[in-house]
Amino acid sequence: MADEPPPVIWARLSSQGRGPVRTLDYAAITAAAIALADEDGVDAVSMRKIAGRMDHSPMSLYRHVGSKDDLTELMYDAVLGELDLTGIPSGNWRADVARLAREIRRLHHAHPWIARFGHRPTLGPNARRFLETGLACVDGLGLDIDAMMDLLSTALQFTRGFVEQELGEVEAQRRTGLDFAGYQRQTGPFISQLLQEGELPYLKRLIIEAEDAPDPDVVFERRLAMVLDGLTARIGRPS
Amino acid sequence: MADEPPPVIWARLSSQGRGPVRTLDYAAITAAAIALADEDGVDAVSMRKIAGRMDHSPMSLYRHVGSKDDLTELMYDAVLGELDLTGIPSGNWRADVARLAREIRRLHHAHPWIARFGHRPTLGPNARRFLETGLACVDGLGLDIDAMMDLLSTALQFTRGFVEQELGEVEAQRRTGLDFAGYQRQTGPFISQLLQEGELPYLKRLIIEAEDAPDPDVVFERRLAMVLDGLTARIGRPS
DNA sequence: GGTTAGACGTGTACGGCGTATGCGTCCAGA
């Protein structure tokens, strides 16, 4: 019958009580961790390095964040706070959902490490705000809440998949210290060999016929438009 | 001017040469690593544990895989070998792409750790096979190679995003040792408090009105159908 | 106003990790 601490981080964020005045709090720790991840990559984020940046001992962090897993959830929600949701919903659901998708993609580009955490949906304040705004965009179309979630989630799940493919490239470049041209230079001989040896007609067409350096923004918009086209059909046909 | 080893793993896989007969090779190491990841989760995969399973010393693995990063690429391609692509392409592009999407999803459920590696597209044999099969499905529709990639990638990127959201849940359950019901029991009080305090109309509607335990397979099919609807419009309208 | 329970920051230590390096051993090609 002990009085367990709440299992959800968001219910556990404390404020100054009895004891020495704080020199640390979860918000500052989160900010330092995010800065570290942005600058040196997700693999560089360690409790020791975060503490080093803050001129504190590693263990002091645990007074405020519980564990590194907790910290990642705090980081994720903090970053969601950077989403620009002004003027949403505007009344044009398609434009709104497209803007949300672009914002999510922008966020992932600004913080390429986001994708590397698998999370259940967090319950932090910014995630709540995002959910409310998102569902508001697809309200008033005569759909029940499940159909509304279908519309919103389908667009955002496509976005997530698209962005993760993009970021695989970005993170690989960081890890190997090799940009795309260098990568091509390294893989070129191997690919040539493959094309000579085996029957890979489509790989060959990709290399010969495809756009040379497609603008990722353009590709994203083109595919997003297709997805939104698919969603449109669902409206006026509530299940 | 030294004779550098090829930078691509797939060009570096060696066969028995001079020296003692092998008791290890990259395929066996990959298989052991996959078994470990399947059973104990991606965080349990370490060179030491893999070696332990194989009754070898940790360092012996490096004779065959170069680094842990290399090993993850080998694991990913090996698992792609489990895709069932028989009868594809069938001539019905929509059915084929849907089948590919379902296969990819099935694969992620069988090996929930796949999503946790960010990778550039691997050049392994199974990835090559998958690319060829996938593009063959959308050939003959009067589209150029870029439009073909749009069709295929959009469906698969949606799938990837969908599955990763599902897997966040699965992996969280493994980490915390708590199933969804237990998770709900823990978060319930916090959510109740949120609903009382703040203005979260859509969260409230989700909890009250949404399907109680939606079948993920049904949700996936519903959303995939919407995406495919969107792709259909692109056909006959080659850019 | 004195006392004290509890918050705070820290030092030490444990068991894990990836992998660089150097060493004996074995065998195919010279």
Added chain:
DNA sequence: TCTGGACGCATACGCCGTACACGTCTAACC
């Protein structure tokens, strides 16, 4: 027959997350 290189291994280094015990400070209580 000789030998260079492939093979597996033991050791060691510098990281990691975090359990635990400790001294210190202060808000709340008598």
